[in-house]
Amino acid sequence: MEYSPLIQAVKEGNIELVQQRLEGGDDVNVKVEGGWTPLHNAVKEGNKDIVQFLLEKGADPHIKKDNGATPFIVAGIVGNVELLKLFLSKGADINEYDNHGFTAFMEAAWYGHVEALEFLYENGAQVNLGRQTSEEQKKLRKGGNTALMDAAEQGHVNAVKILLKEMQADVNACDNRGRNALVHSLLNPKNKKVKQIIHLLLEYRADVNVRGEKGKTPLILAVEKEDVELVQMMLEHDGIDINDTDSDGNTALLTAVQKDQIDIVQLLCKNGATVDCEELIKTAQRNYNQNMVKLLRDYGARENCPAPSKVYEPKSQRWQSCLRNLYRIYRPMIGKLKIFIQEEYKIAETSEGGVYLGFYDGKEAAVKRFLEESQRAQQEINCIHHCQENNNLVTFYGRESQKGCLYLCFALCEKTLEEHLTDQGEAALKNENFQNILTSLFKAVQELHRCNYTHQDLHPGNILIDSKGEICLADFDKSEKLDEGRQKIKDDLKALGRLVLYVVQMGKNPFSKIESQSDTEVIEACINEEIKDLVQNLLRPGEECQNQLSEMLSHPFFWNCKMRYRFLRDVGNESDIKVGNSHSKILQELNSSTAFKNWRGKIDEDVMKKMNSFYKKSKKYYRNTVGDLLKFIRNMGEHVEEEKNKDMKSRIGEPSQYFQKLFPDLVIYVYKELRKMGYRKHFPSVNSS
Known part of the structure; x- marks a missing residue:
């Protein structure tokens, strides 16, 4: 239906005519193009009297448009707190979402309705909920956006401020493409408040090295906006990698030269951007910008000259001495891998070959060595392949083969959880509480299960701490696909229950001892009722065990x-x-x-x-x-x-x-x-x- 007299009366705000139409037999839930009903239109117009009248006359408070939006979600779009309150009283779910994954809270953020945001938050809206999408959309890496990303992208400064300061929005939550709010703030060319937004996000320590489309970092995106002040803001943030490249190999400096932005080029050079790229001079000359050419040459840029040798400084603190030696000596390359199978470079034992320091494609790596026909190696490869989007797993770089040996190359971490707790004891938990450790671990295992895999070897030696202090789950050579009876999930959950006790005891009791205890002994060893309840639910999961970790991640143990x-x-x-x-x-x-x-x-x-x-x-x-x-x-x-x-x-x-x-x-x-x-x-x- 393209036209409805009842809906037209609603749009005009004529409640008498609305009453006449309904008394004359018009359908109170009639839909026109797009699935718009009288109730949706009344909410859009913000006419509470007509909304209440329609509800009294039998309008469905949960009716959906073609895109899945309910009247409650439309109330979030227009930011009408009275109507939001009304629909909640009619049974609306505070976190209900339309077909594109938008909740009322996200809509309020998108349109910058601060009062509505605060009301929804106070009534239980999930601040960090990511946009839910169809499986097909997920395959295209669509969705996952949070309310903070929406407010940042649309330039709503007050909404961003409240989300960060009052609602503890996760500034580094990422969408399904791996983009955080910082990247989103730089996507919208109409965002006139981008500097204010970025200032807030950086104040709350947004990750400046995350990547957007084509691998572009926030610094590169800022350069593309051709705004010196914006680039300066990025450069002032600790930890930024000024020489990071996008997926095409372009640095921020090369991008600035391509854009013919001499002021930005000077700023980047002044802040230490490398000029070891022959394309810099060539690009400036193609732009007929001799001032740019001179500036680049003044900072050491040359045409067709070999890059000067760099002093290598390892990123890893723990392994820096060995890495310097390995970097210095000559070793024949195995594809992209440089490795020396010698005891001084071995960092861990395995049942089949050991883990060694190496460089994969120039990156510091931990390399697991297997026989090429190893069944365990194949299990690890299969698991990594199916679970590669799991951000809580140790990063997999690639694989190489030579002379009957298979090398699996991972991001190099600093220590295991066991070493972390043994080395530092209680001091380790002063700066990062055990809830954070276990949250990362639970999420890692949860994602494995969602990918239809189980780990089957969960213990402190397989939980790693990277150079940023983040928790990563590693070692998947015993991983298995889910069995029909879900017993293997239960095995992982039981191991997690014991790991909870191990972590909250700060590693004082060896994990092997906790493993040998009965479930009852483990439960009784818990130091308070919250931990006891959490552990008990892990050790004695119900039939719906595949969803157990989702519930456990919302357990009071993890609440601040x-x-x-x-x-x-x-x-x-x-x-x-x-x-x-x-x-x-x-x-x-x-x-x-x-x-x-x-x-x-x-x-x-x-x-x-x-x-x-x-x-x-x-x-x-x-x-x-x-x-x-x-x-x-x-x-x-x-x-x-x-x-x-x-x-x-x-x-x-x-x-x-x-x-x-x-x-x-x-x-x-x-x-x-x-x-x-x-x-x-x-x-x-x-x-x-």
């Missing part, structure tokens, strides 16, 4: 203090809990425990007295139940920042830390009770954060 506090407040905000509905199943389950029966006595006496004073008229004072404790936490969160309550704030300090210290087991208790009932709406997601 603010997430825990938000969770307790959200549960305390349940209407049945606020009014103390004794017939509520949730309240009955939560109040069944006596573990927190004396909670009022733990609260600061003056604070307790003041909070009770608000119920002086009704005399419905706080009782020693879990439900009332959650209500107390919710009410405290709503009012503690008010000027009249500054005395309470001065007594308790930061509320999230105050309640965590007083009731360390409350979060896991509430989480387990809600999980038991299948009531998960308040569970925050850490998987994408």
